[in-house]
Amino acid sequence: MTVRAIIGAQWGDEGKGKIVDRFAEDVNAVVRFQGGNNAGHTLVIDGHKTILHHIPSGILRDGVENIIAGGVVIDPFVLLTEIAALEKRGVIKDPSQLLIGSECCVIAPYHKALDVARETNRGATSIGTTGRGIGPCYEDRVGRRAIFAGDLLHPERLREKVAQSLLEKNALLVALGAQEFDADEVVAQLVEIGEKLKSYIRPANIRVRQLLDAKASILLEGAQGTMLDIGHGTYPFVTSSHTVSGSACVGLGIPPSAIQDVVGITKAYCTRVGNGPFPTELEDAQGQELRDRGSEYGSTTGRPRRCGWIDAVALTYAARINGFSSFAMTKLDVLSGLPILKVCVAYELDGTTFTNEVPVEADDLARVKPVFREFKGWAEDITAARTYAELPAAAQEYVNAIEKIVGVRVAYVSVGPDREATIVRNS
Numbered sequence: 001m002t003v004r005a006i007i008g009a010q011w012g013d014e015g016k017g018k019i020v021d022r023f024a025e026d027v028n029a030v031v032r033f034q035g036g037n038n039a040g041h042t043l044v045i046d047g048h049k050t051i052l053h054h055i056p057s058g059i060l061r062d063g064v065e066n067i068i069a070g071g072v073v074i075d076p077f078v079l080l081t082e083i084a085a086l087e088k089r090g091v092i093k094d095p096s097q098l099l100i101g102s103e104c105c106v107i108a109p110y111h112k113a114l115d116v117a118r119e120t121n122r123g124a125t126s127i128g129t130t131g132r133g134i135g136p137c138y139e140d141r142v143g144r145r146a147i148f149a150g151d152l153l154h155p156e157r158l159r160e161k162v163a164q165s166l167l168e169k170n171a172l173l174v175a176l177g178a179q180e181f182d183a184d185e186v187v188a189q190l191v192e193i194g195e196k197l198k199s200y201i202r203p204a205n206i207r208v209r210q211l212l213d214a215k216a217s218i219l220l221e222g223a224q225g226t227m228l229d230i231g232h233g234t235y236p237f238v239t240s241s242h243t244v245s246g247s248a249c250v251g252l253g254i255p256p257s258a259i260q261d262v263v264g265i266t267k268a269y270c271t272r273v274g275n276g277p278f279p280t281e282l283e284d285a286q287g288q289e290l291r292d293r294g295s296e297y298g299s300t301t302g303r304p305r306r307c308g309w310i311d312a313v314a315l316t317y318a319a320r321i322n323g324f325s326s327f328a329m330t331k332l333d334v335l336s337g338l339p340i341l342k343v344c345v346a347y348e349l350d351g352t353t354f355t356n357e358v359p360v361e362a363d364d365l366a367r368v369k370p371v372f373r374e375f376k377g378w379a380e381d382i383t384a385a386r387t388y389a390e391l392p393a394a395a396q397e398y399v400n401a402i403e404k405i406v407g408v409r410v411a412y413v414s415v416g417p418d419r420e421a422t423i424v425r426n427s
């Protein structure tokens with residue numbers, strides 16, 4: 001039995017979905033514990049691409065239970081579309097494969113409208129959210145006016161909650177120049193969708209503890225990344241949930257001692273989508289080259305991702321917060337053919353040098369000067385490598401140097417999007 005958390009070590013899109021799918025080969029369950037459909041996790045099996053937004057990345061494995069736990073916010077309309085597509089492909093055959101937590105908070109249409117209206121009104125200072133209503137939905141949870149997935153099955157309770165919520169939401173929407181919502185219409189839509197999702201909605205957190213009692217092997221699938229954490233990321237340019245490993249405990253209702261292993265996922269370089277500071281960003285032709293080589297366009301919104309060199313300062317910070325036992329480094333193949341590679345080993349700010357902590361205040365982080373170490377690149381195509389020894393010496397040196405700087409072993413190296421394009425290091 002192992003409970004292993006998979007956590008984004010950068011600004012999201014590190015390849016968590018690919019790694020979870022790979023590890024899901026021999027587990028009993030995969031559980032999402034935070035975030036919502038702001039996530040886009042890509043799985044490629046024999047060249048066929050699947051992008052998941054809510055559904056855990058164990059869904060393509062036979063015999064794996066997939067659980068959307070209480071810490072996740074769900075957009076029932078999007079979730080139904082996701083389920084329907086997988087049912088059509090014959091992937092989801094039975095509700096036992098997927099559990100939607102009755103305790104998950106529901107993203108209603110007015111949450112999305114509020115997200116978009118706020119962003120529009122922020123203008124030049126916008127966060128660059130995914131526009132999926134994630135922030136407003138989590139706000140309602142903290143404000144103690146959330147709608148739960150379980151409420152979708154109780155129209156009277158739902159009507160009361162929606163009416164109460166719209167008292168405030170409509171006033172806000174009007175103030176922001178957006179359209180009001182009609183409570184009856186919203187309730188009717190939500191009841192209809194609840195009926196369609198009914199067979200999947202059950203208490204998630206109870207199920208997770210049952211699995212723990214049964215000594216099951218469980219993967220806890222993080223969404224977003226450490227630098228987007230609401231408390232430890234580059235506030236205010238963050239998402240609205242805790243994305244770090246500790247969040248898995250509160251998202252599921254399990255003790256910290258239940259988690260034996262925390263794997264940090266990092267790209268071999270770095271990307272960010274949305275606004276906010278990014279010390280190693282390449283805003284020139286080289287950044288565009290990385291974007292083209294790595295197909296760096298968002299899985300959720302299709303936006304071009306900002307690209308830059310790997311940031312060992314931010315990775316060390318992430319390792320300290322999450323307690324990574326190892327890294328899985330993805331997209332090493334994307335660097336093939338680049339003559340020189342750079343690794344950020346320190347930040348300079350007003351005479352202070354940072355190597356293992358990040359000045360997360362956005363204004364400070366925007367002013368840091370990254371200090372780079374240069375490495376020789378390699379010319380070979382590495383996508384067929386399946387052992388570490390098959391990688392060119394320069395690629396090994398690059399990976400070895402990063403694990404030495406950060407102090408966390410790179411136990412897995414991914415050399416292509418496909419499930420099989422993964423090196424597990426044994427020594």
Ligand code: GDP
Pocket residue numbers: 008012013014015016017018039040041042043044294298299330331332333334414415416417418
């Ligand atoms: P996630 O949100 O962390 O699951 O990551 P995304 O799915 O949003 O983005 C990662 C992208 O990189 C996806 O298109 C993956 O198919 C792709 N990918 C993952 N690992 C590798 C790899 O090792 N090499 C290459 N070339 N692509 C990869």
Ligand code: IMO
Pocket residue numbers: 008011012013014038039040041127128129130131132133134135222223224225228237238239240273274275299
């Ligand atoms: P996965 O799980 C990358 C970013 C958005 C924006 C900020 C806030 O695929 O790695 P939000 O809609 O959450 O309020 O937006 O967070 N963001 C992500 N960036 N990957 C993600 O998820 C993200 N989810 C949110 O671009 O900058």
Ligand code: MG
Pocket residue numbers: 012013014039040041042299300
């Ligand atoms: Mg993604």
